[in-house]
Amino acid sequence: MAQAAFDRLPDAFRALCADVIFNVSEFPEDDVCKELEAESPFDILGLFTGIGLPQQGYAPQTGQMPNMIxxxxxxxxxxxxxxxxxxxxxxxxxxxxxxxxxxxxxxxDMEAIEAQVDAQLEAEAER
Known part of the structure; x- marks a missing residue:
């Protein structure tokens, strides 16, 4: 389901995710819940870890973990x-x-992308 959702995103959006690793887990780790001050692991649906594109330099830093969703x-x-x-x-x-x-x-920006995906899904449903 996550792959299908990703495949529906705009091409340019997906292209910039080439080096991002996607991970589906049952729950967030305890340390993530603690760091985000979540009352329950059910409070966290998703998480980005790593260094976002605006903060990245031209070359990855030695020992830098890959960006993950x-x-x-x-x-x-x-x-x-x-x-x-x-x-x-x-x-x-x-x-x-x-x-x-x-x-x-x-x-x-994220709402605009969601609206574009929603419009695409509605168009597909009408076919």
């Missing part, structure tokens, strides 16, 4: 069970939000 399966499923959205829409939203952190996008 983490999607947390159980919190996403729990959110889905409590809200009136499709699971695919939620996964796409979380994915766009976390990729947006990689790019250093504003919330408005």
């Amino acid at each position: 983490h999607l947390y399966r159980r919190p996403i499923l729990d959110y889905w069970a409590e809200h009136d959205e499709t699971l695919g829409h939620i996964v796409t939203h979380v994915l766009i939000h976390e990729i947006g952190h990689h790019f250093g996008f504003s919330d408005e």
Whole structure:
């Protein structure tokens, strides 16, 4: 489902993610919950770790960990069970939000990309 959501993103957006590793885990690690001051591991649906494109230099630093986008399966499923959205829409939203952190996008930029993906999905559904 995460791959399908990624495949629906604009080509230029995906191209800039070439070096990003995507990871789907059941829950965030305990240290992530503590660092983000989450009351529960269910509070975190996704996370970007690494150095975003705006902060990167021309060459990777020695010992630098790769940029990663983490999607947390159980919190996403729990959110889905409590809200009136499709699971695919939620996964796409979380994915766009976390990729947006990689790019250093504003919330408005991420909303515009989500709207573009939503319009594409609606057009596909009408066919």
